[in-house]
Amino acid sequence: MNPPALAHATPPRISDFEHDLLEGLSQPVRAISPKYFYDARGSALFDEICELPEYYPTRTELGILAAHAPEMAARIGADADLVEFGAGSLNKVGQLLAALQARNAMPRYVPIDISGEHLGAAVQSLRARLPGLDVTPVVADYTRAFTLPAQHAGRRRIGFFPGSTLGNFAPGEALAFLRQAARLLRGGSLLIGVDLVKDPALLHAAYNDAQGVTAAFNLNLLRRANSELGTDFDLDGYAHHALYHPGLRRIEMHLVSRRAQTVTVAGQRFDFDEGESLHTESSHKFTVHGLRALASQAGFRPGPVWTDPDRRFSVHWLDAPAAMLHH
Structure with a gap:
């Protein structure tokens, strides 16, 4: 007799967030969909952004x-x-x-x-x-x-x-x-x-507010990953960066690694070089x-x-x- 179906147990289904984060970190240019900004805290931070003078x-x-x-x-x-x-x-x-x-x-x-x-x-x-x-x-x-x-x-x-x-x-x-x-x-x-x-200056100001609310909103994605997925992102190890590309007619938001570091997601290790980024949003x-x-x-x-x-x-x-x- 075969033992109970332990040998062929179905692995637990991972969440869309975990799947997309693993996939995004595995790309040559690392990126994650901006839809994952919006847990309850992210949604509240976005409401704050909407009240900012620059936005x-x-x-x-x-x-x-x-x-x-x-x-x-x-x-x-x-x-x-x-x-x-x-x-x-x-x-x-x-x-x-x-x-x-x-x-x-x-x-x-x-x-x-x-x-x-x-x-x-x-x-x-x-x-x-x-x-x-x-x-x-x-x-x-x-x-x-x-x-x-x-x-x-x-x-x-x-x-x-x-x-x-x-x-x-x-x-x-x-x-x-x-x-x-x-x-x-x-x-x-x-x-x-x-x-x-x-005018690119208006766009730059809108995504780099003086109070740092947009930076907190961007970094909240990593906090959410730590909370929901058990990842080990060091929030102090990443900096908010937003810039406008006139040729592509889009603002890009990134989280830029402040130093060489490693993060673990679902048991997989990903190395970040100093200055390497995770692209979190484009706003065309x-x-x-x-x-x-x-x-x-x-x-x-x-x-x-x-x-x-x-x-x-x-x-x-x-x-x-x-x-x-x-x-």
Whole structure:
């Protein structure tokens, strides 16, 4: 007789975070997806970043939404499912919900976020402010396959994707996300905010704030790995570094090793040389024309564009035709 199945025991399934960290550390240029910033502490730190004087994107986009929410609400109309990708603290959607409430056209609101704890607290606060709102939160990684709640008969899906989060994707990933969104929202539309190309000095300041909150946010990824995965990153051994590449039209964030050191992840050892980095985020900047062209390639029909007076940021209305075109 064979002994019990110990010899062929299935190894425990590792988390997506551990899998992606192991894979990222094994590459010639080490990198990890920025989605792993967002545990509860990371989400709270990002909320702090949004309040910083140097960080213009949040207040600029909020200003655009405040100025044009009635027009956007008219386009959303009644009987909509408002689906927010990467909902976070639900701050920006409030402008749209208030404008919809003024039109007596409250939608069913479907916020999607990877951090269930943060999303739960934000939804509880939103329900207290708008007790009549139908909220159906979804805890999911919207960059992977996930299921939306079934549409009610006659409802259109309107996507909301603020914050220039599209810029965190590599160009091919951004196109893939927009194609997925066009399929999910077929017969509806997407309202998306993207940061625009501008003076590199403004961009550099936005990602290197004087208070060091962005540095703490970046380093929190290593703290999270130590806490959740049992890694042994020395947080004092890495420094936040952010720079703008004009040719690539993107900000890059890195964690740079201050000295030669070794880290252990799931029993595997990885050596860092002094000055070697872990690339934690890219934030691509767009032109209005470039975003509209990318959206068209993904199967959307570009509509109105709203910007602030200084053209630092833009919010686009993109229609997803019921019969999608193949590109």
